[in-house]
Amino acid sequence: MTKTDAFISIQNVSKFFGTFRAIDDISMDIGRGEFFSLLGPSGCGKTTLLRMLAGFESTTAGEIFIDNQPTSDVPPHHRPVNMVFQNYAIFPHLNVRDNITYGLRKQKLSRSKRYEMAEEMLEMIKLPDYGTRKATELSGGQRQRIALARALILRPKVLLLDEPLGALDKQLREQMQLELRALQRQIGITFVFVTHDQEEALTLSDRIAVMSGGKVLQVDTPTGLYETPKTSVVARFIGNMNFFDGTVRRNGAAAAAIETEGLGTIQVPVADLDKPDGAAVQVALRPEKIALSATRPDAAEHAVSARLDTSAYLGERSHFYVNLEGRDEPVAVSQPNTSRFNAANQAPSGTEVWLSWSSDAIVVLDPE
Ligand SMILES: Nc1ncnc2c1ncn2[C@@H]1O[C@H](COP(=O)(O)OP(=O)(O)OP(=O)(O)O)[C@@H](O)[C@H]1O
Ligand SMILES: [Mg+2]
Known part of the structure; x- marks a missing residue:
């Protein structure tokens, strides 16, 4: 015992x-x-x-x-x-x-x-x-x-x-x-x-x-x-998650990045990454941790342009599916409807939008 x-x-x-x-x-x-x-x-x-x-x-x-x-x-x-x-x-x-x-x-x-x-x-x-x-x-x-x-x-x-x-x-x-x-x-x-x-x-x-x-x-x-x-x-299993295939690119001891399909190259703090150069990883990003905007946000750590696919208005928030260059699967984005007139809710399919997120929104996982 x-x-x-x-x-x-x-x-x-x-x-x-x-x-x-x-x-x-x-x-x-x-x-x-x-x-x-x-x-x-x-x-x-x-x-x-x-x-x-x-x-x-x-x-x-x-x-x-x-x-x-x-x-x-x-x-x-x-x-x-x-x-x-x-x-x-x-x-x-x-x-x-x-x-x-x-x-x-x-x-x-x-x-x-x-x-x-x-x-x-x-x-x-x-x-x-x-x-x-x-x-x-x-x-x-x-x-x-x-x-x-x-x-x-x-x-x-x-x-x-x-x-x-x-x-x-x-x-x-x-x-x-x-x-x-x-x-x-x-x-x-x-x-x-x-x-x-x-x-x-x-x-x-x-x-x-x-x-x-x-x-x-x-x-x-x-x-x-x-x-x-x-x-x-x-x-x-817990909540919704977007997954992106990625590859670790180490740049000496001080910096590391992950090359992804769809999100481009993401800089990550080396301390957060216990994977060797060239390792295959999955980058996970929750829908509500992605911000949606009509133009490229100036201060964003990471941003990519995308095209609006479908959207659903759920009252307190809206769900959007957007398409990224070089990726078949749409990305899910969830936005709180903090104002009555959320422009994205009215935008037609195909509209250009920008996705942005901060480094701490990213979770790096082993591939399945
Ligand atoms: N007395 C039993 N004899 C044979 N198989 C059983 C017995 N009790 C449970 N099982 C099987 O064991 C597995 C786990 O059952 P359990 O009842 O613990 O699931 P659960 O997680 O509580 O599911 P649920 O959310 O549906 O209640 C199931 O595949 C079930 O068919
Ligand atoms: Mg049970």
């Missing part, structure tokens, strides 16, 4: 269902009190990993430590964890209070103590006076909060949440996200949160593990993942 400072330490964990490898040698640590998310497409193994943390699923290889204790031989009800499921099964035949105190029934607590604890929970989830309400007389968001209270009343050290907001509409979902984050800060326990919604993961998490095909591709803070993805797969 390897001792670490982590609250949850996942060490070389794999899970096979028959010959199918659902989890492929995952190692990562989750800190005490952290809001940690598992993010990845359907079928990548998020629920499986969560179920292994809860003890509903055994590990085929490796070990999970919680609070420095190995968990292989610990049954679910003896683990300091509790799980909130995607389809928050609250009991329709019980009222709100009995739903919340359901998990306490095996503990020898007086009726008044249980009531008191339920009241405390109702206060916390901002539904005081709802104790005697029937479970069938609740909105989706209220039901979700009851499911949370039911898990939290058992005072777990870790709360596992499997897409708990998946069934809610966008507006309620965004409101619940804020509430969930505030609640987690308030009670200070560790949350492991599963979602396939990248915006939700970015909004809520201290750190995020991006998963694909049973593997963890990168564990990082939201800004770390978005601004400095380590691979093109992660860059593509």
Whole structure:
């Protein structure tokens, strides 16, 4: 057993269902009190990993430590964890209070103590006076909060949440996200949160593990993942990204440049480039980090001319696709509509425009 400072330490964990490898040698640590998310497409193994943390699923290889204790031989009800499921099964035949105190029934607590604890929970989830309400007389968001209270009343050290907001509409979902984050800060326990919604993961998490095909591709803070993805797969998965093939051109020790298809030659700080002369790379540039203008901007570090292809007006911002000389694939550009009359929104296809960006907008990655 390897001792670490982590609250949850996942060490070389794999899970096979028959010959199918659902989890492929995952190692990562989750800190005490952290809001940690598992993010990845359907079928990548998020629920499986969560179920292994809860003890509903055994590990085929490796070990999970919680609070420095190995968990292989610990049954679910003896683990300091509790799980909130995607389809928050609250009991329709019980009222709100009995739903919340359901998990306490095996503990020898007086009726008044249980009531008191339920009241405390109702206060916390901002539904005081709802104790005697029937479970069938609740909105989706209220039901979700009851499911949370039911898990939290058992005072777990870790709360596992499997897409708990998946069934809610966008507006309620965004409101619940804020509430969930505030609640987690308030009670200070560790949350492991599963979602396939990248915006939700970015909004809520201290750190995020991006998963694909049973593997963890990168564990990082939201800004770390978005601004400095380590691979093109992660860059593509979080937000939108333009990729340009490039070749490193070193110019002695002091300067380096990347020759690209489409963007011309980009000067890069040598300190940021750990690649040898002649190395093939991918230059990644987010759509919103490119500025669009009718003429060449004077002060721009980098600028190229392009032709407008298509555009889409999305209210708060507009998306443009532009064509560059020497490149088949159009480049995506996203611009906030800070003024009501954004000239580019009216410009016809084929109009000449200028793209500009600063050096720190560029991420240099290995080719796929
Ligand atoms: N009991 C099982 N027996 C066989 N295969 C399983 C079992 N449970 C999960 N799998 C497979 O393991 C893979 C991972 O499943 P998992 O439920 O962990 O995915 P997920 O990331 O939670 O996906 P979703 O976002 O759709 O919920 C899938 O290919 C799934 O079919
Ligand atoms: Mg799942």
